[in-house]
Amino acid sequence: xxxxxxxxxxxxxxxxxxxxxTFHLFSRDPLHFMSDFRCLSxxxxxNGTSPHKLWFEFDNxxxxxxxxxxxxxxxxxxxxxxxxxxxxxxxRIVKLKQYSVALSIFNDISNLGVPVNIYILxxxxxxxxxxxxxxxxxSVLGAFFKLGYIPDESTFSPLLKGLFLxxxxxxxxxxxxxxxxxxxxxxxxxxxxxxxxxLCKAGNTAMAIQLLRVMEKGSCRPGTHHYSTVIDSxxxxxxxxxxxxxxxxxxxxxxxxxxxxxxxxxxxxxTLSRWxxxxxxxxxxxxxxxxxxxxxxxxxxxxxxxxxLVDKAHDVLNVMIQKNHVPNVLTYGALMDGYCLQGRVxxxxxxxxxMPGRGIIPSTIxxxxxxxxxxxxxxxxxxxxxxxxIPLKGLEPSVGIYNTVLQGLFGMHxxxxxLQIFDEMQAAGHKHDFHTYCILLDGLCGNGxxxxxxxxxxEIEKKGLHLHIQYYTIVMxxLCKAxxxxxxxxxxxxxxxxxxxxxxxxxxxxxxxxxxxxxxEEAKDILLKMEQRRCLLDGxxxxxxxxxxxxxxxxxxxxxxxxxxxxxxxSPDGATATLLCSLLQKKELNLNLLxxxxxxxxxx
DNA sequence: TTAGGGTTAG
Numbered sequence: 147x148x149x150x151x152x153x154x155x156x157x158x159x160x161x162x163x164x165x166x167x168t169f170h171l172f173s174r175d176p177l178h179f180m181s182d183f184r185c186l187s188x189x190x191x192x193n194g195t196s197p198h199k200l201w202f203e204f205d206n207x208x209x210x211x212x213x214x215x216x217x218x219x220x221x222x223x224x225x226x227x228x229x230x231x232x233x234x235x236x237x238r239i240v241k242l243k244q245y246s247v248a249l250s251i252f253n254d255i256s257n258l259g260v261p262v263n264i265y266i267l268x269x270x271x272x273x274x275x276x277x278x279x280x281x282x283x284x285s286v287l288g289a290f291f292k293l294g295y296i297p298d299e300s301t302f303s304p305l306l307k308g309l310f311l312x313x314x315x316x317x318x319x320x321x322x323x324x325x326x327x328x329x330x331x332x333x334x335x336x337x338x339x340x341x342x343x344x345l346c347k348a349g350n351t352a353m354a355i356q357l358l359r360v361m362e363k364g365s366c367r368p369g370t371h372h373y374s375t376v377i378d379s380x381x382x383x384x385x386x387x388x389x390x391x392x393x394x395x396x397x398x399x400x401x402x403x404x405x406x407x408x409x410x411x412x413x414x415x416x417t418l419s420r421w422x423x424x425x426x427x428x429x430x431x432x433x434x435x436x437x438x439x440x441x442x443x444x445x446x447x448x449x450x451x452x453x454x455l456v457d458k459a460h461d462v463l464n465v466m467i468q469k470n471h472v473p474n475v476l477t478y479g480a481l482m483d484g485y486c487l488q489g490r491v492x493x494x495x496x497x498x499x500x501m502p503g504r505g506i507i508p509s510t511i512x513x514x515x516x517x518x519x520x521x522x523x524x525x526x527x528x529x530x531x532x533x534x535x536i537p538l539k540g541l542e543p544s545v546g547i548y549n550t551v552l553q554g555l556f557g558m559h560x561x562x563x564x565l566q567i568f569d570e571m572q573a574a575g576h577k578h579d580f581h582t583y584c585i586l587l588d589g590l591c592g593n594g595x596x597x598x599x600x601x602x603x604x605e606i607e608k609k610g611l612h613l614h615i616q617y618y619t620i621v622m623x624x625l626c627k628a629x630x631x632x633x634x635x636x637x638x639x640x641x642x643x644x645x646x647x648x649x650x651x652x653x654x655x656x657x658x659x660x661x662x663x664x665x666x667e668e669a670k671d672i673l674l675k676m677e678q679r680r681c682l683l684d685g686x687x688x689x690x691x692x693x694x695x696x697x698x699x700x701x702x703x704x705x706x707x708x709x710x711x712x713x714x715x716x717s718p719d720g721a722t723a724t725l726l727c728s729l730l731q732k733k734e735l736n737l738n739l740l741x742x743x744x745x746x747x748x749x750x
Numbered sequence: 751t752t753a754g755g756g757t758t759a760g
Contacts, residue, residue: 303751339751346752374752409753444754479755486756514756550757581758588759619759654760686760 204238210247213239217251221258229260236269245273262293268300275308283308298331303340310344318344334366342372346379354379355392362399370396374407381414389414403434409442416449440466444477451484459484475506479515486519494519510536510544517547521554529554543574549581556589564589580614587617591624599624600633613644619652626659634659650676654687661694669694685716692718693725701736708742718743 207213216235220227232255239248252270256262267290274283283305290297302325309318322341326333338361345354354376361368373396380389393411396403408431415424424446431438443466450459459481463473478497485494498516501508513536520529533551536543548571555564568586571578583606590599599621606617618637625634638656641648648656653676660669673691676683688711695704708718718726726743729735735743 307751336751341751343751371752376752378753404752406753413753439753441754446754448754474754476755483756509755511756516756518756546757553757584758614759616759621759623760649759651760656760658760684760690760 204234207235207238207242209242210239210244213242213244213247213251217254221254226258226260229263229266232260233263233265233269236266240269240272243276245277249273262289264290264295264298267293267295268298268304271301272304275304275311278308278312280305280308280312280314296331299334299337302331303337306337306340306344310340310348313348315344315348315350335369335371338366338368339371339375342368342375346375349383351376351379351383351385368401370402370404370407373401374404374410377407378410378413381410381417384418386411386414386418386420403436405431405436405439405442408436409438409445412442413445413449416446417452419449419453438471440471440474440477443471443473444480447477447484448480451480451487454488456481456484456488456490473504473506475501475509475512478506479509479512482512482519483515486515486522489523491516491519491523491525508539510541510547513541514544514547514550517554518550521550521557524558526554526558526560543576545576545579545582548576548578549585552582553585553589556585556592559593561589561593561595580616583614584616584620587620588624591620591627594628596621596624596628596630607644613646615641615646615649615652618646619649619655622652622659623655626655626662629663631659631663631665648676648679648681650681650684650687653681654684654690657687657694658690661690661697664698666694666698666700683714685719688714688716689719689722693722696722696725696729699734701734701739705736705739705742708739712742 204216207216213235220231220235232251236248236251239251248269252266252273267286271283271286274280274286287297287301290301302321306318306322309315309321318341322337325331325337331337338357342354342357345351345357358368358372358376361372373392377389377392380386380392389411393403393407396407408427412424412427415421415427428438443462447459447462447466450456450462463477463481466473466477478501482494482497485491485497494516498508498512501512513532517529517532520526520532529551533543533547536547548567551567552564555561555567564586568578571582583602587599587602590596590602603617603621607613618641622634622637625631625637634656638648638652641652653672657669657672660666660672669691673683692704692707692711695707711717726735730740
């Protein structure tokens with residue numbers, strides 16, 4: 147059907163179809179249309195359809211198939227519909243995020259001689275930038291000038307967004323500066339929003355705040371959107387107090403807060419279990435006539451579940467329903483995960499089964515949550531049955547689902563089933579990703595197959611795939627646990643030759659391996675190297691070293707180390723507490739250390 | 751241009 151449609155297109159050879167039935171454009175010079183688009187195609191077929199019958203139907207376009215059907219009808223008309231009709235169709239396709247479809251149609255209409263206007267050119271820029279092809283987007287700028295159009299905010303916004311999306315932060319900043327300095331277009335709320343969002347997502351919240359301050363002094367003042375974006379980013383960076391400060395600054399500066407502003411802050415606070423403040427904010431929000439929506443409720447339900455308070459979360463769900471808010475697939479997913487985390491997978495299953503009756507179709511992630519829950523309860527048959535059900539329900543098993551199943555099977559020591567599923571995955575054309583390799587390496591190590599993990603690592607190297615420090619860290623850990631410290635050390639020493647830089651987890655893995663083998667001196671050497679390379683120690687590393695010293699019986703040294711550790715804001719974790727308890731029982735700790743432990747960690 | 755889900759190395 148689809149191929150038939152394209153056979154009628156004048157340039158059907160440019161399209162190809164992938165396995166999922168969607169089509170994409172062969173890579174071509176994005177500006178080739180410049181040479182073609184003025185040429186009028188003369189051999190159009192007319193079936194007499196009136197253009198007026200079509201123009202109102204674009205809202206009913208719900209996917210590439212609909213788009214192509216309408217497009218096919220449009221190009222059969224004589225005379226051809228005007229550029230505005232094509233504009234509306236393209237705009238609908240862009241809304242559906244079918245960028246390659248939009249670009250292909252664009253190429254075709256330009257070949258058919260439909261004149262290109264600035265709206266269409268901006269859409270083309272947007273399509274390239276949204277599909278990680280910002281360089282093509284930039285090259286379209288040339289077309290603007292050739293056609294006498296001046297790029298505007300709608301041209302530069304997607305370009306900036308695209309650069310941020312491709313993690314080309316410096317270039318995005320450079321372009322933004324150029325736009326401002328040279329007055330390339332009006333710099334309004336919209337473009338500021340793109341830059342604030344881009345900086346935040348790039349992890350540069352501090353610079354986003356600076357930009358807010360710059361905006362305050364200019365003609366385009368920051369608004370609710372800009373503040374909400376920055377508050378959210380601060381919360382995600384764990385800086386909730388700084389986020390609160392900005393939040394309280396808003397009314398002082400005459401900026402309204404909306405449900406998004408409240409929701410992101412509630413998210414930040416509830417992840418830190420600051421429930422008292424969540425309650426205050428909730429009340430304040432309603433007093434201000436801003437009402438929580440399905441996302442706000444879902445945020446709270448999710449946070450309660452992650453804290454193990456699934457029954458409370460279920461109460462919130464009931465309140466939500468009483469207040470006529472309709473829970474969606476994400477709300478139920480959060481609750482299902484909450485039950486699974488408590489090992490109450492049957493209750494999670496009840497929710498899952500009740501979803502279709504409530505008009506909600508479970509997503510692949512809903513399946514993933516439940517499959518993971520079953521594996522954690524060792525219910526392999528139920529897990530695999532659900533996995534097999536996914537395609538039967540018309541859903542595409544994602545890489546994430548395959549990863550969950552592979553990991554679950556490894557956890558059940560079903561290595562032969564892992565291979566079978568991995569083969570199936572490849573046969574079905576599903577590309578494995580970075581996580582798949584991590585799961586395979588970790589699963590092989592965890593099942594006593596460290597040598598095979600090493601072979602897989604070699605294979606990854608030989609294939610010239612992107613090497614990642616995490617692969618090596620996993621295998622080094624496996625080697626240490628298999629009493630093969632020498633091989634782990636060799637791998638560790640070789641990292642720089644592969645262009646890889648060890649990170650805090652790599653160092654702590656090796657330190658742990660050395661401590662377990664009683665090689666405290668070597669562990670100290672690695673610690674020294676780590677500090678020389680300015681790799682900051684985290685809580686887990688401090689605990690690993692502390693346990694290593696404790697096990698060596700050097701209690702005076704352990705006391706000194708604990709003092710430093712606590713001074714830097716880290717406290718003994720669960721594994722350390724267990725070790726301390728067993729040492730206490732054996733009465734092996736000295737008095738100084740006992741006093742120190744009591745002072746720093748009353749809970750342990 | 752702003753908010754929510756599973757898996758993800760010590």
